[in-house]
Amino acid sequence: MYFCRLQKVLGLDSLDEVLDTKLVNSKHIVQNVYNVNKQGIVTLEDKSKELPHWILSAMKCLANWPSCSDLKQPTYSGFERDVFKTIVDYFGQMKEPLLTFHFFDIFVSVLGLLQKPSKAVEALQISCLLLPPENRKRLQLLVRMMARISLNQDLPPLSESVRTRTLMVQAFSRCILCSKDEIDLDELLAAKLVSFLMDNYQEILSVPSALKSSIEDHVVHLQRVQIKYAGADSDATLPPPSFCHQISTDEFEYQRAAGSxxxxxxxxxxxxxxxxxxxxxxxxxxxxxxxxxxxxxxxxxxxxxxxxxxxPEKAKQKPPILMWALKKPFQPFHRTRSFRM
Structure with missing residues (x-):
């Protein structure tokens, strides 16, 4: 049900090329859907995975500038830049991006939908629910901060040469999305996706009501089929879930070349x-x-x-002095006698 919807939104005949479903943890999906606060931010069961308090304070300071409730008011010029650098350094030292290496291909496949914003938003809504809860929470807090900073006219410029929005994308793209190989092209892919995330983060990082209802119905169904009736075979096992219809090898190869x-x-x-x-x-x-x-x-x-x-190679023009020399034949130097008047 869940994967079928994602496959349909992406317009793919199969998810095999972009997602290894064995790496998907259903508990993560359930926690991301139901364990949230009033603002829709994921609440973690393991508190050791929370962001450090000092980083949260720094992020709140810039997101709500000039109202820094958790920090003392700046007492020197450039204070806001030092706070920003602290945040960048913290997220920059992560060993894996927030969207994880495992899900890199599924998020890259969404780039093909950016011309259809509503479909891209839905695809990202579903894909972001696959993330480990601690990753999803950090993504929610980080992208929200980035969006608020970009729109905050009261915040002094954080760079002399780069616009604030561009700076946000440059500073945090790699810690949000990159492949394990870390090739240069990842920066272009990540920049496009992160820009779209910033513009639509409230929708993307919230749980759509329709999806939540379908998950609830599916959970109820699973609870019902697990009830054992008298006389039923106690060793009987449920058939494995079928996500979507199978396709032929030729169809799969075509999809891999054309779609993904x-x-x-x-x-x-x-x-x-x-x-x-x-x-x-x-x-x-x-x-x-x-x-x-x-x-x-x-x-x-x-x-x-x-x-x-x-x-195209540009035709090389010969220097003018050389062209002039070719027009006139070489003449030997003749010594002349000077005359006095």
Whole structure:
């Protein structure tokens, strides 16, 4: 039921390419749905996994600036930048991103839906419920802080050269989404997803009522079928759950090429069309993309000729002095006698 809905929203024939369902913990989903406070933030059973109080205080300070209830009012210029750096350093030292390495592919697949915001929001709602509760809570608090800081006109600039919203994305994208290989292209993927998260965090990180009702119905159903009646085989086991219909190998291969790789194709096109980066950087990113996703790259550039068209060689013009020299034949130097008047 749960996976079928996610599969349908993503428009995939199978989740096998983007999600290993064996890594999904159903207890995490239940806790993320039901163990929440009035603000919809997850409450953790294991308090040792909570954010340190000093980090929470720092995040509240910037999110609610200039009302810093947990901290003393700033007494020096640049106080807010020091607080921000403290938060960035804390999240930057995490060994794994908040969306986890296991679920990297499922979140990347959502990028193909960003042109359809309502579907992208629903896909992220479902996907974020897969996270361990401590990850979901940290994500909720972090993205909420990022969004509030970006909209806070009273907060002094946190950078001299970068706009506040751009700074939020640059500072926290990697700690929210990145692959285990940590390739350069992850930054582009993460930036797009994090920007969308910031704009729609209230919907994405809340539990949709329809989904909650369907989960409740499913739990009630499981409780009913587990009742043992007199005379029933006590060793009988429930049939394994079937998530969705099976598809043929050909259909699966087609889906893998067309559906799950669509966001990567869009990313490649974005690199190709980007006129703000230098030719050197563009070639570097394209080479990295080709190494990481050769199949997608081959579709866009099937031959060396199509690739070469992206960087046409400019005709080299000979220096003007050389052209002038070719027009006039070489003449030997003749010594002349000077005359006095």
């Amino acid at each position: 790789q669509e966001p990567l194709a869009a990313l490649l096109e974005e690199i190709v069309m980007n006129k703000e980066i230098s030719v050197k950087d563009k070639k570097k990113k394209l080479k990295q993309f080709q190494k990481s996703y050769p199949e997608v790259y081959r579709v866009r550039f099937p031959t060396p000729e199509t690739e070469a068209m992206l960087f």
